[in-house]
Amino acid sequence: MSSKESILAAIQKNKPDLLPLPEHPEFPVEGDLVERYKSSIKSNGGQALEVSDPAEIRDYLELHFQDSQMILSLSEVVKGNYDIALAEDPHDLEHVELAILEGKWGVAENAAIWLPEESLKHRALPFIAQHLIVLLKKDRLLGNMHEVYQSINVSDSGYGVFIAGPSKTADIEQSLVIGAHGPRSMTVFLLD
Amino acid sequence: MKLPQTHADAAADFLKDTERSHWHDETLWHVRSKRDASAEKIPEWEQLRTLASQIKDHVLSNLDNLLLKFEKNAQANGIEILWAKDAQEHNEHVLRILEENQVKQLVKSKSILTEECGLNHFLEDKGYDVVDTDLGERIIQFNKQVPSHIVMPAIHLKKKEIGDIFHEHLGTDEGADDPQYLTEAARQHLRQKFIQAHAAITGVNFGIAETGGFVVCTNEGNADMGTHLADIHIACMGIEKLIPRAADLGVFLRLLARSATGQSITNYNSHFHRPRKGKKMYLILVDNGRTKQLGREDFRNSLKCIRCGACMNTCPIYRRSSGFSYNSTVPGPIGSILSPGMDLKKHSTLPFASTLCGSCSDVCPVKINIHEQLYKWRQVITKEGPSQPSKKWAMRFGGNVMSKPKLFDLMGKMARKSLSISPRGFVYNSFNAWGKHRELPEVPKESFKDWYKKNRNK
Numbered sequence: 001m002s003s004k005e006s007i008l009a010a011i012q013k014n015k016p017d018l019l020p021l022p023e024h025p026e027f028p029v030e031g032d033l034v035e036r037y038k039s040s041i042k043s044n045g046g047q048a049l050e051v052s053d054p055a056e057i058r059d060y061l062e063l064h065f066q067d068s069q070m071i072l073s074l075s076e077v078v079k080g081n082y083d084i085a086l087a088e089d090p091h092d093l094e095h096v097e098l099a100i101l102e103g104k105w106g107v108a109e110n111a112a113i114w115l116p117e118e119s120l121k122h123r124a125l126p127f128i129a130q131h132l133i134v135l136l137k138k139d140r141l142l143g144n145m146h147e148v149y150q151s152i153n154v155s156d157s158g159y160g161v162f163i164a165g166p167s168k169t170a171d172i173e174q175s176l177v178i179g180a181h182g183p184r185s186m187t188v189f190l191l192d
Numbered sequence: 193m194k195l196p197q198t199h200a201d202a203a204a205d206f207l208k209d210t211e212r213s214h215w216h217d218e219t220l221w222h223v224r225s226k227r228d229a230s231a232e233k234i235p236e237w238e239q240l241r242t243l244a245s246q247i248k249d250h251v252l253s254n255l256d257n258l259l260l261k262f263e264k265n266a267q268a269n270g271i272e273i274l275w276a277k278d279a280q281e282h283n284e285h286v287l288r289i290l291e292e293n294q295v296k297q298l299v300k301s302k303s304i305l306t307e308e309c310g311l312n313h314f315l316e317d318k319g320y321d322v323v324d325t326d327l328g329e330r331i332i333q334f335n336k337q338v339p340s341h342i343v344m345p346a347i348h349l350k351k352k353e354i355g356d357i358f359h360e361h362l363g364t365d366e367g368a369d370d371p372q373y374l375t376e377a378a379r380q381h382l383r384q385k386f387i388q389a390h391a392a393i394t395g396v397n398f399g400i401a402e403t404g405g406f407v408v409c410t411n412e413g414n415a416d417m418g419t420h421l422a423d424i425h426i427a428c429m430g431i432e433k434l435i436p437r438a439a440d441l442g443v444f445l446r447l448l449a450r451s452a453t454g455q456s457i458t459n460y461n462s463h464f465h466r467p468r469k470g471k472k473m474y475l476i477l478v479d480n481g482r483t484k485q486l487g488r489e490d491f492r493n494s495l496k497c498i499r500c501g502a503c504m505n506t507c508p509i510y511r512r513s514s515g516f517s518y519n520s521t522v523p524g525p526i527g528s529i530l531s532p533g534m535d536l537k538k539h540s541t542l543p544f545a546s547t548l549c550g551s552c553s554d555v556c557p558v559k560i561n562i563h564e565q566l567y568k569w570r571q572v573i574t575k576e577g578p579s580q581p582s583k584k585w586a587m588r589f590g591g592n593v594m595s596k597p598k599l600f601d602l603m604g605k606m607a608r609k610s611l612s613i614s615p616r617g618f619v620y621n622s623f624n625a626w627g628k629h630r631e632l633p634e635v636p637k638e639s640f641k642d643w644y645k646k647n648r649n650k
Contacts, residue, residue: 004275007431007479011256014487021250022243024439027236044459090421094387110446110456123468124420127413127460145457146442154438155269155403158466162445165459167413171328171344173351174219175371180327181379181386182413182460 029143033108034190037141041111044165045178046186048111050138054078057135057189061098065131069097074121075135077102077191090124099129099183103136105151106188109144112164113188116157123159132166132183137191199545203513212350217511219347224505226454227555233456234446243443245559248496251434252486258401258434259477265404266475269466274476279309282478286311286393286426287318289474293424295391299382301408301415302326303395304342304499305428305478308521311393323385325414327378334361340515342522343452343501348514382414392418396429396475397498398444402437405465406475409448409458416462425467427475431482432495444498447557451500485533490568494529496558503552503562509545518542525552529565536573543569604639611635 001009029036038048051057054077061078065071072093073080078100087093101120103113113134117123126132142148154160167182178184207213231237251258263273276282282305290298298315300306300322312322312333324333328345332338334357339345346354355369364377394415398407406427408415419425435444449455467473486492504510504524515523520531520539528542543566546552552562593603611619612635620627 002275003277003281003479006277007275007477007483008256008259010479010483011259011431011486014483014492015255016253016489016492019246019249019253021254021436022246024243024442025239040456043456091387107457112457112461122420123416127416127420144442145445146439149439149442154400154441154463155405155465157463158269158468160463160465161416162457162461163459164457164461167411168459169327169375169412170453171326171331171346172354172371172374174223174344174347175351177372177375179379180375180412180414181325181382181417 024146027144027146029109029147033141033143034138036108037106037111037188037190040107040109041165041186041188044111045168045176046111046165046188048188048190050190052192054191057133060187060189065098070095071098071100072096072125072129073100074119074125075100075102077135084121084125087122090122090128093122093124093128096125096129098131098133099125100133100135101126103134103188104140105148106136106141107143107145107148107162107164108141110164111188112145112148112162114148114152114160114162116152116160118157120159126161126163127167127182129183132163132186134163134186134188135191136188141190198541199513199517199519200541202517202519203509203545206514206517207512213512213514215350216347216514220505220511223344223453224502224555227451227502227505228454230450230454230456234450240443240447241557241559244447244498244557245496247435247440247443248558251436252432252492252495254436255431255434255486258436259431262399262401262404262434263477265402267404269404270473271404271465271467272472272474274474276476276478276480278480279478282309282428282476282480283311283314285474285476286428287315289424289426290315290320290391293391293472295424297321297323297385297389298391298393299323299325299385299389299414299418299422300393301395301410301418302329302345303393303428304339304522305395305430306393307338308480309428309478311428323382323389325382325385325418326410326412327375327414330378330382331357334358338516338521340523341501341504342499342524348516383417386417386421389418389422391424391426392422393426393428394419396427396433397448398441399429399434399475400436400438400441401434403465405438405463407441407445408462408464409445409460411455411459413460416460419462419464420468423471425464425471425473427464427473429475429477431477431479432497448498448500451502451555451557481534485530488533491529491533491565493560494526494533494562494565496560497526497530498558500557502555502557506551506555508547508549508551513545518545525562525566526556526560529560529562529569532569532573536576540573543567543573601639601641608635608637608639 071080105114166186169180340348358364510524531539
């Protein structure tokens with residue numbers, strides 16, 4: 001008997017009588033989703049800024065980054081200085097200073113943003129970059145995780161990720177350190 | 193270091209370092225408090241726990257069908273599925289994949305299952321350099337230790353010790369113990385490992401039967417750094433980690449991080465469904481005693497565990513004895529009900545490492561009746577197992593006295609008399625384990641029965 005057969009046989013012998021699978025009730029979220037989002041991402045070590053004009057994002061970039069640094073944007077709203085098409089292999093992204101991405105959905109309750117593979121081009125991009133900026137339209141904010149899973153089909157993409165903040169760790173005496181392996185900062189621009 | 197045999201002996205060793213044991217206790221209690229604050233923000237928290245528990249009940253009662261569904265969908269996605277009945281077979285699968293793909297360098301993110309299977313040692317014996325990439329795991333790997341906590345693997349170490357470890361292995365400044373500085377050193381070191389790796393091994397937090405994909409959660413992003421740069425991804429998953437539907441993730445992802453550390457969610461929650469173009473993805477489904485535990489009616493609920501560690505952070509015994517005292521891959525209350533099922537003899541003292549206060553069951557996000565199972569394991573162990581002869585003798589003596597009212601009265605009288613006149617050294621000595629750190633209550637002048645006789649007509 002193969003291992004698969006013996007494991008399945010053992011389960012059939014040992015499992016209890018079938019118990020029902022519960023349905024998911026609605027868990028509506030009330031209140032101002034934008035304010036909720038901003039406070040959630042703060043607790044995760046990131047920040048969210050509301051902008052009405054894309055020029056504000058460009059000002060932010062000018063203030064915090066230099067043109068000599070590798071900036072890769074997958075957004076139409078702001079341009080970077082490196083073309084993703086040049087990166088054939090994810091290893092080519094090793095020196096990306098800043099990645100700018102567009103989020104599909106945001107969750108007010110925990111600040112998570114859904115980024116399917118199509119929004120990343122390379123799966124490694126939001127992890128290997130030193131800093132991460134995500135643009136999200138305010139009307140793409142939902143209350144909680146249940147609402148996002150109702151709105152997406154996770155298997156449509158070969159890979160998808162909820163990112164809720166910068167890379168962080170507290171493995172040394174529970175002291176929070178931002179920038180463990182991935183981005184040292186995460187900024188979300190909430191657009192009208 | 194050879195670990196002492198009983199939990200109590202090992203705990204006594206840990207408690208010798210008063211400063212460290214106090215810090216450990218307080219730090220974990222702080223994490224527990226953060227969990228409370230976070231849970232209280234969710235009005236439907238208790239409803240979510242009930243839902244999670246019911247979903248897992250269904251999974252266990254339908255595990256064979258769900259596994260087949262998961263396998264079929266995952267294969268259709270291009271994931272190669274392997275089955276392993278025990279740790280040995282799991283390790284051999286991994287080795288074969290590495291050999292077939294001529295992998296030289298590999299990185300690994302946190303997986304309690306691979307700890308359970310002893311994968312690192314197995315691969316190291318075959319000449320592989322296994323690089324753990326979770327910061328806490330890298331620290332203990334340098335220090336040749338195993339995790340002392342499933343979420344905070346290096347919680348037993350102080351930053352000064354970590355500074356010394358990094359000085360030796362990464363060449364950081366001698367005496368430097370700033371967490372920011374040490375983390376940066378690990379970042380630079382591990383980035384090189386990520387860039388060079390041919391294969392990445394990860395655990396699995398949730399396997400989704402309906403879509404044939406799986407979810408891995410981290411805060412550091414190390415699982416993603418590994419898998420997205422390497423050509424080969426090997427995911428190791430216990431068969432009980434399945435959930436039926438993607439929508440169930442809404443429930444579990446809301447519960448997991450809040451229960452673990454009080455965060456609203458881990459910063460990275462990655463959903464893997466297909467390998468990158470031209471790359472390979474393997475998933476190993478591991479039994480290793482789980483189907484046996486499924487057959488134990490009193491204990492099968494332990495398989496609902498989602499490995500958040502909340503029961504450890506709240507446990508008065510775990511906090512004051514540290515993970516190593518359990519000498520088991522999963523320590524703490526949940527480890528004390530899982531491990532006896534794997535090896536009753538080795539883990540026979542674990543179900544006694546509890547006050548049965550029930551706090552573990554209160555915080556469990558999937559509502560496992562942990563403290564009741566601890567009590568049930570005690571009964572199994574006392575019946576079959578090698579319980580201490582002194583305890584056995586005392587129980588038999590106690591049972592005998594309590595079944596005979598006249599004898600009970602006499603013994604009570606004798607005890608009251610002798611305790612009140614005995615010198616201290618006669619009462620508090622090595623035979624009285626209870627009195628080691630405690631004072632006996634003041635001896636009453638008369639029994640309750642005598643008092644009642646005198647007072648009932650007043």
